[in-house]
Amino acid sequence: MAQIYGNKSRLDDLLARELNYSDSYDAKMFETYLTKEQVETMNQVFKERKGDFDGYYEFRKTRMNLSPLKPYDLALQLLENPDKKYGYEETLSNIFASYAAMDPAFQDIFVKTTTSGSMDVYPNPEGGKQPGGYCQDMCALQRPALIFMNYKGLMQDQKTLTHEMGHAINFYLMGNNVDYLYCYGREYEMEIPSTFNEELFVDYALKNYDQDTALAILAESVSDYDNYFTFQPMITEFENKAHELCRQKTNVSGSDLNLLWTNLSKDYRSGLVDYYPENSAQWTYISHIYLTNNYYTFSYALSKAVTLSLFKMYKEDPEKFNENYMAYLSAGSSMTPPQKLWKFFGIEIDRKLFEDAMDVVHMRVLQLQELEAKRLASSA
Ligand SMILES: [Zn+2]
Numbered sequence: 001m002a003q004i005y006g007n008k009s010r011l012d013d014l015l016a017r018e019l020n021y022s023d024s025y026d027a028k029m030f031e032t033y034l035t036k037e038q039v040e041t042m043n044q045v046f047k048e049r050k051g052d053f054d055g056y057y058e059f060r061k062t063r064m065n066l067s068p069l070k071p072y073d074l075a076l077q078l079l080e081n082p083d084k085k086y087g088y089e090e091t092l093s094n095i096f097a098s099y100a101a102m103d104p105a106f107q108d109i110f111v112k113t114t115t116s117g118s119m120d121v122y123p124n125p126e127g128g129k130q131p132g133g134y135c136q137d138m139c140a141l142q143r144p145a146l147i148f149m150n151y152k153g154l155m156q157d158q159k160t161l162t163h164e165m166g167h168a169i170n171f172y173l174m175g176n177n178v179d180y181l182y183c184y185g186r187e188y189e190m191e192i193p194s195t196f197n198e199e200l201f202v203d204y205a206l207k208n209y210d211q212d213t214a215l216a217i218l219a220e221s222v223s224d225y226d227n228y229f230t231f232q233p234m235i236t237e238f239e240n241k242a243h244e245l246c247r248q249k250t251n252v253s254g255s256d257l258n259l260l261w262t263n264l265s266k267d268y269r270s271g272l273v274d275y276y277p278e279n280s281a282q283w284t285y286i287s288h289i290y291l292t293n294n295y296y297t298f299s300y301a302l303s304k305a306v307t308l309s310l311f312k313m314y315k316e317d318p319e320k321f322n323e324n325y326m327a328y329l330s331a332g333s334s335m336t337p338p339q340k341l342w343k344f345f346g347i348e349i350d351r352k353l354f355e356d357a358m359d360v361v362h363m364r365v366l367q368l369q370e371l372e373a374k375r376l377a378s379s380a
Contacts, residue, residue, distance in 0.1 A: 001284045002254040009239075009246040012294050023247075025240050028295040032186050033336045038349050039298055042305065043237055045354035046229045047267050052358055053230075055365040056222045057272035059372055068274035074223065079216045085153035088121055095162045098197075098204035103322040109172045110165060113144040118168075123150040133160040135167035135194075139175035139183035144168060155213065162201045166194030170329050177330035186337050187296070188303035193329055195307040198224075199360075206367065211375050218368050225361045228304040230268040235286055236298035238264055242283075243294075257283060302349070306341070308357035313345060 012024040021027040029036055061069050064076060086094075092114055099106040113119065118138075123129060129150070136146040145168040151157050170193040174183040184190075198221065205217040238261055245260065246252050258279040265282075269275065283289060288296045314321040324344040331340055341347050 137171035145171040162197040166197035173330040174332040182332040188299040191303040232297040233301040305357035308360040
């Protein structure tokens with residue numbers, strides 16, 4: 001694996017240099033309108049504030065009555081009744097209701113999308129339908145986007161629906177506001193509307209669902225933040241340092257890379273989880289490291305950070321936010337990503353944005369603790 005990685009990383013850099021970049025990281029930064037300093041600041045804030053997740057780990061520990069908490073314990077589901085089913089119509093009305101405080105266009109586009117034969121809802125493996133969820137834009141036709149789902153009625157499927165609907169709303173707005181050629185965005189921009197909708201869903205669940213379900217949804221969303229803000233940026237940092245190592249040393253070994261991975265993970269991970277003492281070869285499991293473009297995963301972190309910083313703004317002043325958000329979602333690539341954020345929200349991709357995102361994490365962890373305290377009080 002180390003040899004494959006070494007060869008790949010040297011080829012990546014060679015290709016980038018042929019195109020006059022200093023290396024492939026430099027090329028990626030140019031392509032995404034970012035600087036290395038911005039990504040470094042992001043990683044720095046996440047490392048500094050990893051303690052904001054402690055309340056979540058404490059919650060898991062007491063909820064599952066486990067000490068110590070092992071990495072695999074984090075994957076256990078928390079619902080008392082995990083097989084509870086939500087009918088498709090019920091999910092549609094829940095998601096529709098979760099957009100109540102958004103611009104009316106949200107509910108309009110939702111209705112257009114769900115009533116125009118644009119949704120392929122249920123699984124059909126015999127018919128060749130692939131698993132997962134996906135949204136295909138129809139910008140050129142200025143019609144609602146197509147949504148593919150494998151709706152089984154589980155709690156998770158509700159989140160998938162609103163996630164894909166976020167893409168659909170974004171595509172519809174771009175398709176009807178800018179020329180087809182501008183109906184796209186950078187990787188990290190595309191996931192903003194979908195993950196923003198997930199936040200609306202969490203808020204809706206907190207207000208409308210039973211305690212057990214709301215707790216599970218909330219815990220899952222904190223676990224998502226944890227993945228986005230510790231694991232994904234760490235992968236990029238690993239790739240960057242591994243490329244450097246492969247430039248300095250011709251025969252980089254598996255144990256060199258395991259050591260690099262493990263040392264980095266110590267900067268990002270919580271002290272409340274009892275990780276294995278050995279150096280980890282987990283990097284070999286990350287298919288993005290081998291099979292997609294380099295430096296792909298920091299986009300997930302950045303995207304989620306922008307989403308949460310926007311969500312913080314939304315909570316502070318929904319009306320003002322809505323006006324700007326509609327314009328933001330409609331602009332497509334008629335402006336660069338930083339220009340758009342600055343023009344519609346007056347924000348830059350800097351320390352404040354990442355601190356704001358972590359403030360939302362902090363808020364969610366407090367909500368989790370409050371709800372758990374209520375549950376314990378009511379069951380006592
Ligand atoms: Zn998505």
